[in-house]
Amino acid sequence: MYYNRTRAAEINAPIIVLEAALTMSSCLLLTCLLSAIAATGYGLSCIDCTSLSGTVCNGSSMVCPSGDYSCLLSYTVTSIGGMEISKLYIRQCAQNNLCSKTGSISLPNGKIKAGTTCCTSDDCLPPKPTLPPDSSEKNGRSCKACFAPNSKTCDTELFTDCVGNEMMCITQVSTTTGDVTSTTTVQGCSTKEMCQPARQMWNLNKMKVHLENTCLNNGVYVQPNLMLAAIALWLFWKSSC
Template sequence: MGTLITLTCILSTLIAVGHAIHCTVCRSEGGDFTCSGDDKECGRDYVCASTSTITVMEGLSTKSFSRTCARRNNCGASGSIVFQGGYFKTATSCCTSDYCTPTSPILPQDGIRRNGLTCRSCTSLESNWCHTKETIDCTGDENRCILQTDVYSGKKYAKMAMRGCGTKAICDLGSQTFSFGGVSLSREITCTSHGLSLHANVLLVAIVALLAHRLMP
């Protein structure tokens, strides 16, 4: 009897996981955690998700909220990127039934204590690439050097790039593609845990000095 109940539970779970559900797909700009749009049948193993973001870049502050179909590994993701003069924060919450409404995502708090990592830092509102000699000292959980590029197409066309200190949660999300209201967003993310730390800089200087000494006549 116990074995039968166990098998029934496992089968029910597998059916639930594989079931394609319907979600609301929409996007809004501003501080409200609401938007309205069309209903969409998601792919199998997808869930309904709400994502909130805030971007402060080159003196401009942009808040957005979206609802869409998302993979389960996106649920509960909360991360940030900090660069010279600004930051990017995002958080995602999920629910798993037809036309459900996820709870409002909670954006991560600012880090204060330096963690020893130093990364290059730059931004661009006109390109999906930026590079600079400028650096930033990382704090809190932002222990990755990260480059994130966004390309919007469709009803809206824009490019954006940001390079600085990021959290592992952002890196784990990896590159993604979103579609809502006639707008598509392609997001590319590149991360490394090896930055321009003080230790690395000192070691590099020592290696260069050693090589120069050996090459001297």
């Protein structure tokens, strides 16, 4: 009897080992499948909406693409002649390089100020962005300045004086697609934050706005005394001809 039990144990041992191996393999396979599903099937969800009323909007939830994304809140104020003409709030999924920015662009008789904040939980509301303070102090630089609707270029000889921290000359081309298709080009003075990233994409309800920023960090830096010297040399050259 003892022999039979021992023999039976020896016969069943490989079967038990095989069953354990199969069970372990199944668990590993299930774990891998669940990991793959989690990696490909889950993404951060964020509210997607736009408001021109000057108040933070609320809208439907959308799942962000995979990668380095956060829920973004953008606040942009546009002024012409010192009067605010629009206050735009945007909530959407955005790549992390759009987060935590505050900057401004000066245009002919106009100003654009913007700020962004982010958060990283599903459908979260980021804190209200802050805008850069107004400044009228010229920093010694000037940039070509223009506003050209329905154009991808902006040929101008008009210059605007840069103020505050606006040490860059920016050319910004915005292309809107969707219900309305249009392209607008602006040039002016800009803070560094408004130049990066060079390519951006924003959702405006049923429309998408693609921004392309090209910036120069030297601008046109001319001291007043050098400007006077240049004018004097030009007048001397004209009188000699």
